[in-house]
Structures are given as C-alpha cells and as structure tokens.
Amino acid sequence: MTQPPLLSLVLCLLVLAGVGSLAVASARYRQRSTPVPMAGVWRVSGWVLVALASVVAIVLQGWAMALVYLLAAATLATTSVVLVLSYRPRWLVPIVLVALPSGLLLFAGI
C-alpha cells in the first residue's frame, strides 16, 4: 500500500516510455517521422514496459490502487505522446530514451 510521490513518478515515467515505444512502432509514426529500424522490437518493448509498470504498481500498491494509478498514468502518457507526435514527432524517440532510464533509476532509488 505504499504510495510515496516518487513511486507515482516512476509509474508515470515507465508508462510514458511504454506508450511512447508503442507510438514509435505505429503506422502513424512512419507518416510523421523517419521510420525506426526494428519497429517490432519497439512494439514488444512497449508492451513489456507497460507490463513492468503494472507489476511494480500491483506488487507495491495492491490491485485496487494500482489500477487507478496505472490508468491515470496511461491517460497522461497517451495525451502527451499524441501531442508530441503531432507537433514535435522527432522528439518522441529521445523522450522514450530519457523516460525509461530515469524511471528505472528512480525505481532503484526507492
């Protein structure tokens, strides 16, 4: 049932990295920016990251609170990713590459 602000931040970063990776793998990204090699890897990593965030949340917070946090984080992440993809598509890959290690580092620091 722990819910320090840091954990919320970790979840937001991991979900952002996950949703961001899924977006990088999407057809929409190929229209908006230079396609990345190995889109399949990005897609799989995206789902793995979302799953990782879910496991972290469920283990540390219990099912009820975890679901609320995860869905709330996914809402924020999706909105941000779509706006980036529409106005600054080239920033998406760097954002994912920053969000993932900072999320993991913060998590290690908890």
Place this chain on the structure above:
Amino acid sequence: MSRRRSDSRAATPAKAGFRQTMTWLHTWVGLTFIWLLFFVFVTGTAGYFDTEIDRWMQPELPPAQIGVDASDSVPVLLNHARLVAPGAEQWFLSLPVDRNQPYASLFWRGADPEQGAQQTSGNALIDLRDGAVLQARDTGGGQLLYQMHWRLHYLSRNYSDWIITLATMFMFVAIIAGVIIHKRIFRDFFTFRPGKGQRSWLDAHNLLSVAALPFHLMITYSGLLFMGFSFMPLVYSAYYGTDNGARGEFFAEVFDPPGLTAAAGEAAPLVSLALVVAEAEQHWGENRVRSLDIRHPGDANARIFVHENAEQTVANSEGLLVFDGSNGSLIHALPSATSTTKRIRDVSLGLHEGLFAAPVLRWLYFFSGVLGTGMVATGMVMWTVKRREQAVRTRVPPSAGLLLVEKLNVGTIAGLFVGIAAYFWANRLLPVDFVSRADWEAHALFLTWAAMLLHAAVRPTRQAWVEQFALGGLAFAALPVLNWLTTDRHLGQSVPAQDWVLAGFDLTVLALGLTLLVIAGYLASRLGYVNRHLPHDAAASTLGVSR
C-alpha cells in the same frame, strides 16, 4: 425545413445500418444535455481541489493543521464542546487527518440554552494551537463550487436529482455509442491532425475521449450509482413499501450506525475519550481516527461512534467502532465492507470522489477531468462545425437551430469561465460584513454567466469567442494580482513560506488565465487572417464558427 436539410447526413434511424443509428444516437443524445454536462465537468473538475479552493477563499485561516496527534486534538475539541454546547444531543468532533479535513472542527446540535448554550446548533473550526475558534469571511468556497456540479445550485433536489440523472444517463449512452462508432479506435490511437477543419475537431474529440476513456466511463457510471436511490426507487420499495416513510426506513437500516438509542434522562459522566481513541488506534493503527460522533454526551445512554480515516483505500467507506459513552465498553466493531453490493457502491463512489488520492494522483484526476471538459467542448463545437461547413457548401442559410447552438456554445464554453472567475473576484471584492455574502458570490457566478450568454447572443459569433476568452483569461490571470492587493496571503508571502496550497491556487489560475488568453489570441489572429484573405462564407467554415 432548412434544419432538416442541414441534418440530412445524419440518416434517420429507421432505414440506416447499426453504426449510422449509433452515430445518430451519439449526436442527438450528446447534444441534449451538452451545456449542462459542460458545467458539470468544469465544476466537478474544480471539485478535486475543493479544500484547496476553500483555503484560498478564506485567506484569514492559518495553514492546514494536519498531522496533530489525536491525543492532543481531541481534548481541545472536547473543551470547546463543553463550553459552547452543554446539554447537546450530538457533538461531532472532526480531527484534521488529511487534505480532505485540514482543520479540527466541532459540529453540535440540540444544545441547551438553559445551561448556557448561545446557539442550539452550530459548526466551528477550532485552532489547535490555542483552542480558539478560527474566524474567516463567509463564503461558499470550493465546497459550494463542487456541490454545484450535481446540486445545480438554485434547484431543489426534487428537480436537480432527476435532471442530473437524465444528463448522466444520456452521457453514458453517448459514450458507449461513441465507442461503437469510432471505427478506427486502435488504428487512429495516436492520431491528431491539426489545421484540417472538421477532421481536426473529430481527431481532438477522439483523442480527449479515448485517452481518458476509463475515467469517463468510471465517472459517468459511478455518477449514476450516486443517484440510484432516486431513479430506481422500486428496488427498495419492493421490500420497504411505497408509502412516504419507506425511503427513510430503508436509509436508516442501511446507513444508520448500529447501537443508536434515545437518551435515558439520567446524568452520567462521559468516559475518557483518550481511552476510546487508544482502543480505536489499537484496531486501526496510529492516528487513523477521523472523527468522534458523540450522541447524548453526559447521559447514561451516551454513545460514541468512532470513524476510521479511509485514505488508504479506494472505497469511500471506513471502519466504525461504537462505544458506550458512560462506561467505555466497545459495543459494535464494523469493518469497512459489510456486503458485496455495498462494497461495489462504496468503491464506485470512492473512485468518483477520489478522496483517497495523494497529490500526484489528485493532479492526474484533475487532468482527466480537464480532458472530459475538453471532450464535451469539442463535441459541442463539432456539431456546429459540421453543419456550418455544410451550410456554406450548399449555400443554404444557417438554420435557427445551428445559430442557437453556436451562441450557446460561446456563452457556455468561454462564458462559464468568466462566470467562475467572477465567483473568485466576488470573494475578494465583496465587503467582509456584506449580508448573505456567500450567496452573492454564487449569484455573481450565475449573473456573469447569464451576461456572457446575452453577450454571445448580440455579438457576431466569431468576435464573441475572442472577446469572452480574452475576458476570461484576463479575469483569471489577474486573480493573483487581486489577491496581492486585497490580502497578505499573496504569492510574495505564500512562496517564501512554502504554503503550496495558496501558492498552488494562484499559480493554477494564472496558468488557466494565460491558456485562455492564448486561445483568444489564436482565434483573433485567425479572425484577422480570414478577414484579409477569404470571402466571408468560406471564412466562417474555416474558423468553424459563424459570424
């Protein structure tokens, strides 16, 4: 006639396929209560910061006194209760445990004037530092603003319950139909194409709806559950009968705590509350007591209902311990969940209110509420953009219905923000001893909103959008300045003192004001561009608004 023509693309349900039927349903069910739903989403979203808004609207109050040990706060409250409410039927002692309850407070009723009570009933915030009553200006505060989202302020509950229920039901139907008609919900998941007229509005509407879909479904369905006893009375009537007392009887059985008794009429000293609190903390843990509800204090039949703080769970129900107030024995110990059905209701209502949400999650709730507001607003605008473009294309003059919707959209989407800003301005500008001060704050909101609807009706629509967004933006952005001029709780004081509740309000309204000003500026530049470069009819359709 012209109206029918402008709707010709929305096929009549009888002949159309399933998806077209759903489109028709989404369009018209959505439109019916859309302006009310916009009001509900705006005031409901503000409600996630209700106690923070309360604090700003009563700048005389000290910072929240959360985290004082129950062993220190209970004696202060008890002393005050004995002083102001002797012989009362009820003392309700609230302890400041979290942001939902920032100050200790005492509510009492049935006090005895013969024993020296000045008021038979009342409510007071108590300063835990010195036991004095906290004095502050009269205001509806964040509570009234949030209450508006379902009480609709001027209406009696006989009407407001039904109106809100219908609007919520329509919303729920519109959401489900919306999901069905969104053909490319997965393929277009990450798609928003700005600058493409009607297409962009649809993309934005889809994004705002889909990104926060779990929130929209939860908030609407749980909103319905809140009203369940009003719109499904037959369920309990089947067991409790249909006569007037049945509802009260049902509520008493479900919600009244066990162990309530009448006063015995014999005096008996109240048991030491320190012992009661200590026993409760053994059940729940340190500082988990939220309130002590004492019935018939000083009577042989006194009862003490101790409520647990429920901040660690999603459900809005908490544990309850019932003590005999004369000898201190524990009579009942109720867990927070008493039945599965009630648990489902408690979890739904708890999710809706989000009282459990810590700061980060509270901001995420607020964000989802903003998306919901945007979903409703884009829906309102889309209805007109589609019909306006069609009117221009077919060279048919816009129907009265289209003009009406356009005007209502301006006066509501832009105008409501001006109204809410007026609510805060009134809080700072009305004299502190003004009669019915709190009422007039709310009147200021609704009078200003009415003025904006009127303004939208008489001004050309495109100009009205710009003017009202600009006015709302200025009114919100200037609030920190107004606060600086009228109180000493301004940013120059709150930031150095790290008083983030007050500073947070000032900064949030500043950000909102700047956002509205940016929208106004954008619309004004489009207006200028369109006037210079395009003929009038095409101009209207490009902007998505009428002249």
